[in-house]
Amino acid sequence: MAIASTIFRARDLEGGAQHLVFCLVAVVLAAGVFYVDTYTDIEGAIAVLYVITMLLAAQATTRVGLLAISGCCAVLALLSYAMTHGDDGDLQSTVRLIVALAALAVTTMLLMKTESARLTLLSINSALKESEERYRSIFDRTRVALWERDYSKLHALLMNLKRQGISDIREYSRANPGFVDRCIDLIDVVASNEAAREMLGPNGSAMGALKRTILPTQDKFIDVLQAIADNRRVFEDKAVVRTDSGEDKLVLLSISFPADPASFNRVVVSMVDVTQREMALKALAEAQAELTNASKAATVGAMSASLAHELNQPLGAIIVNAQTLLRWLDRDPPDLAAARRSAERMIRDSERASEIIRNTRSLLAHADGKLESFRLDDLIDETLTLLEHELQRSGTTVVVEKEETPLLKAVRIELQQVLINLITNAIQAMDEAGSGERVITVRKEKQDDDAIRVTIRDSGPGISAEAKEKLFSPFFTTKASGMGMGLSICRSTLEARGGRLDGGNHPEGGAVFAMSMPIRPETDHA
Template sequence: MKNYEERHQKLAFGGTAILVAGTVFAVDTLTDIEGAIAVLYVVALMLAAQVVGRRGLVSLTILLVFLALLSLFLTHGLTTDYQTILRVAVAIAALFVTSALLLRADRARLELVQTNSALRESESRYRSIFDNTNVALWERDYSKVRAHLMELKAKGLDDVKRHAQAHPDFIRECFAMIDIVDANQAAFELIGKSAYSAPGGFFDRFLPKNSDTFAKILQTIVDGDSLVEADADIVRDDGERRTVIFNISFPNEASAYNRVILSMVDVTQREEARKALADAQADLAFASKAATIGVLYASLAHELNQPLGAIGVNAQTLTRWLDRTPPDVEAAKRSADRIVRDSRRASDIIKNNRVDHTSAPRETESIEVGALVSETLSLMEHDLQREHTDVKVVQRAELPEITGVRVELQQVLINLISNAAQANTAASVDQRLVTILLDAADDGDEVSISVRDSGSGLCLEAEQKIFTPFFTTKSNGMGLGLSISRSAVEAVGGTLEGLNHPEGGALFEIRLPKGTASA
């Protein structure tokens, strides 16, 4: 129907324009009227402008100018007076001016159409986003409450919270002035039906009465700020409490306060997950403390096993020397000295473990490597005899002194030598030999201590995990010795590596820098 009406209007305007142009041409050509008849071509041009486009308008202007000139030629020939030429010139000028104005009006009309089209498209996009986003959105009218607050501000209001304390009904009255203009589907899903119709813009209905959020929003309006963000607990229509983050963006112009956007994001699951994470972290911290204590006890048990075992052996030996007739006092005294030595060693181990788990400084000293190895072998005398193991010490170069904690480095050597002796026993080799090789780098800045056994070497899994805590290949092992040893060596800037020797057996090599400082 609409297209039919437009077509009918175009035919009417076009036919009328042709009729007017033909009439003007006939009157101007066939009559003796002396006047600017050709000026009336402007009427035909204006009528045709409703039908033709910009190019058609230009073409029609040229055609009408041609008709005016043709009429002049047919009526006056080549001998034309000045007044007649002037009248035709005025008519032609009127046609060009009218055409220019019509073209300008058409351009303005097209620009207006494009602007309106872009505005409708923008409104459509906004409405699509507003309706389909998963964020709860409201359009709310704050114009009345803003006007009320501005009146109070003019009277001296500057602190909304203090004013509300003096006037308990102030905030409730303010939010009763807020109306909901529109709300999207996400708002309905978050709140319920009240999202569209709650009085006071739903704040009075859904937020706790003692919340400072009310005062914060009103203070933002009084101060002329543009953004309010806050966390809040709201109550749905069904009574379920939800945790949300809401955002209100106020415009700069007072006239735009009739459509202010408020958004809400439901973060209930995030808050529940955050709480669950905090609880899990607390449980993990407790478990970590328990595990740390367990590892500490296991480490102490492992480290104290050797000196306590040596004390037991020396105590038995002491008893045997005293049970002789007559008692061998000198031998008993030597056993007692060894008991004292090993008890001091146990005390030092406990002391160093305490230092490792506190901020107290560690006591370091200058250590001669050859003497350190000799003292360690002296401590292990009974263990090596029990394993029927011989130890061969080879020193290839002059060794510089190192700096470290003596008891820790002794314990590292005890672990390596004990493991080597036990590897020999497990392999059932004829010659149970542990070789200790002492060497120094060419520049003298590094010392190496290698401990090699004559056993069957490391399996593939052991090569990969040998320094992993609690990994062990022994049926009665704890899997802490090598892990503790590597930590002790690295604490003084050294390295500890384990591998299979090309000629058989396992090889563990300690590399220590000269004069290294305590960790």
């Protein structure tokens, strides 16, 4: 009993009274088999009954215990044989002993294998339980709204339609008005986390609310049905869902479909509320549009200032010539030849003023985004003329490196707006730094067969490392009165037409901005 107690101790602790019962029955049975085999005249392989002892012990012992009990039973069988037959054992009794020992060995091997399988199964079940607990913990605690939904009946319906040759779910839903409602009714909500209930409300995750939740976005739901019919593994898109309070929210919807059709009873659906983000992006886009219009208005203002500056000279000349004409006419006799020359100069100056106005109107007339072909040299000259007053005020010299380039097809007023912005930034940077020599170098070259590159370099202090990282970020500025949208708008303007704008420091000093523009855009209108 002491031996049995040691053998069964582990199982006794684990299984309690039931294991103890198996232990006692196995010990009593082994003792009974030994007694019958040794002290009775029954002829037969009584020792084979030790197998029953092993089967009973297997319910309450470990692998080590099984080996110990098997050894004990074998010793009992051999001891019984020695006590009953001694040295005069015959062939028949020896064969019975061998059969009993063989049965005992085979039973022990099978029980050991069964025990190994049982332990493996317990380990697998334990791992599965831990995995399920981890999954459930992540599912419940994550801040992403998650649902587990049963799509098995819906999947079966769509696969049946597919077998009937129906592949276009949208067309089928148009031909069958009640189809979408029927599909929604086939979906069951298995579980949802706290984030899902916070997003849609306390009742937003219930099965009864599923139809109301999907109602605002039936078109997207049809896309989900099409994804299932096409055996796609993932569906992602933006969709609108309705909360308990009737509020519509824009969410990023993601559904992971299993590869095994039998697993459609637990499909994970996630939603991320992007309403505020989309509203912020929309507000930013509207602000950028307003600032772009403001920038265009500023360009018109610069043109107006330049126009007033340019018209001042011919108008002044007209006044002087008109006064001279009156003096020639007041002479006695009037000097008609001199008066005629004054009148001719007045006509010349008037035509010059008219040409200035006509050129400015021509520039403003293309503000609607119309593409036109023009020489880049002409555009640079016109831009510098517009900025002539600002350049003279700041004492800045502009050097244009002439190089022959092909005609450029672009929106003239947009490109001129970018040039004005970059040159104005260079002037202001050199003003703030108090640069002694103020030079802006404009260089143009053919970048390749499809693009022209224009670089604008100043002789200022250059761009700091901190500013370089945020150079084109909206609302970033190093100016006290700046809005921080100029460079961002310039880059967006060029990229919208297939171009590019980069900025940095020149190896020899100063900041340099490079504009890359396609010679001919792919389309006539962006």
